[in-house]
Amino acid sequence: MNSYKKDANNQVVFSKDMKLIELIDADHHLLSVLIRLDIQLPFGDVSVEEICERYDLSTEAFLMICKVCSLSDYEPEIEGSDINHIKLLLSYLRSSHRYYLESLLPTIEHSVDKVLEGCLPRQSEILRKFYGDYAEEVRNHLAYEDMHIFPYVESLIKGESATPSRMGDFMEEHTDICDKVDDIKSIIIKYLPEQCLTKDRSDLLYMLYDMRDDLTKHTLIELKILTPMVQALERRVCNE
Amino acid sequence: MSRSYKIVIVERSAIIAEGLKSILSHGHDYEVVCVVDSLRALTERAFMLDMDVVVVGAQSYVEGTALRSLHEKMSGVALVLLASVVREEDVMRQFDSVINIYDNPQQVVKKLNSAIEQSQTNPYSDSHELSEREREVLILVAQGMANKEIADRLNISVHTVMSHRKNITHKTGVKSVAGLTVYALLNNLLDQNDVVL
Numbered sequence: 001m002n003s004y005k006k007d008a009n010n011q012v013v014f015s016k017d018m019k020l021i022e023l024i025d026a027d028h029h030l031l032s033v034l035i036r037l038d039i040q041l042p043f044g045d046v047s048v049e050e051i052c053e054r055y056d057l058s059t060e061a062f063l064m065i066c067k068v069c070s071l072s073d074y075e076p077e078i079e080g081s082d083i084n085h086i087k088l089l090l091s092y093l094r095s096s097h098r099y100y101l102e103s104l105l106p107t108i109e110h111s112v113d114k115v116l117e118g119c120l121p122r123q124s125e126i127l128r129k130f131y132g133d134y135a136e137e138v139r140n141h142l143a144y145e146d147m148h149i150f151p152y153v154e155s156l157i158k159g160e161s162a163t164p165s166r167m168g169d170f171m172e173e174h175t176d177i178c179d180k181v182d183d184i185k186s187i188i189i190k191y192l193p194e195q196c197l198t199k200d201r202s203d204l205l206y207m208l209y210d211m212r213d214d215l216t217k218h219t220l221i222e223l224k225i226l227t228p229m230v231q232a233l234e235r236r237v238c239n240e
Numbered sequence: 241m242s243r244s245y246k247i248v249i250v251e252r253s254a255i256i257a258e259g260l261k262s263i264l265s266h267g268h269d270y271e272v273v274c275v276v277d278s279l280r281a282l283t284e285r286a287f288m289l290d291m292d293v294v295v296v297g298a299q300s301y302v303e304g305t306a307l308r309s310l311h312e313k314m315s316g317v318a319l320v321l322l323a324s325v326v327r328e329e330d331v332m333r334q335f336d337s338v339i340n341i342y343d344n345p346q347q348v349v350k351k352l353n354s355a356i357e358q359s360q361t362n363p364y365s366d367s368h369e370l371s372e373r374e375r376e377v378l379i380l381v382a383q384g385m386a387n388k389e390i391a392d393r394l395n396i397s398v399h400t401v402m403s404h405r406k407n408i409t410h411k412t413g414v415k416s417v418a419g420l421t422v423y424a425l426l427n428n429l430l431d432q433n434d435v436v437l
Contacts, residue, residue: 122425183418
């Protein structure tokens with residue numbers, strides 16, 4: 001029996017009083033949010049607010065991340081530029097990057113290799129190259145954020161530098177990294193020869209769908225929460 | 241400057257056909273490439289013509305079968321009805337837009353523009369087989385050619401190339417150039433030596 005609350009539209013109501021077990025029951029994908037914030041099991045019966053206090057995290061920003069990840073039509077309302085919120089976002093985003101680079105991309109690469117075992121060498125070479133190029137694109141995208149955008153936000157938090165509209169400029173350059181996942185999935189579902197085993201293909205497809213969802217939410221957190229918060233901070237620092 | 245949209249008029253009345261040609265000759269956006277007097281005549285010649293829009297006169301429109309077979313032959317082409325009276329809902333629905341013969345020249349152009357937009361976003365055909373032309377475009381895309389180069393090579397407008405590309409993506413589920421190259425190679429439309437991998 002579920003004990004978490006739902007609103008009139010049958011959407012989960014995420015609140016600071018909710019227990020962590022309820023949060024996970026409401027949407028088990030949120031486990032990855034907890035893991036990326038390095039929150040350790042067991043949770044016992046602690047509430048969202050209690051765990052955030054224990055780990056020194058902004059409860060408000062934590063709930064925003066959960067809502068973006070779980071509710072399809074959630075539009076965050078950003079007021080002001082609380083540095084603690086931004087710190088939590090950075091820590092979450094950096095940790096997600098580590099997960100993509102160290103775990104997700106190599107795991108999928110391995111799975112692609114497995115699927116392609118049945119193909120002719122000519123076909124597998126083409127596909128391995130396609131995934132390899134895509135993975136490289138994702139790595140470059142993440143590296144750019146790690147080396148340029150996040151350090152800028154960190155220096156802004158410390159009050160070291162503020163350039164009006166710098167964050168806006170960064171985001172103008174922000175490229176889509178989800179598009180090609182759809183291409184790979186169409187190719188696997190529709191066009192790979194039958195020698196590639198269905199079991200291996202479906203394992204890979206599950207991973208690709210998860211990856212696409214994960215990257216989409218990740219981009220939403222950057223665009224809809226981090227960017228407006230940092231822009232508000234830029235305005236504040238520049239006016240001081 | 242982008243090239244003009246190519247229009248075919250299917251109309252039995254020379255007065256009406258010439259009137260429409262005259263309205264469209266004032267701007268540079270449209271070029272009437274041919275006038276035929278029936279849908280059947282158009283269907284027979286469709287494979288030879290490069291066109292973006294077909295305007296079908298009310299007198300030439302008899303029933304949907306000929307129209308559907310035309311649609312299948314030419315994906316990505318906008319279909320416009322030229323009517324003198326309000327037609328039945330299910331007739332109108334088969335067209336991307338309906339021009340009334342009492343419309344003023346601005347309205348005519350506006351409706352043609354919206355029909356082109358419509359035909360690009362809402363492919364009529366549910367067939368997922370690539371047409372011969374789409375296959376040609378796909379091969380050139382996979383070889384790394386830009387839309388402009390493809391247009392020149394096939395002697396069609398850039399607009400038509402883009403419309404073919406949209407249909408290719410709709411049918412294959414593959415959007416990126418790299419993905420389309422993989423598709424072409426897997427389906428033996430290309431030899432590996434033809435592409436720079």
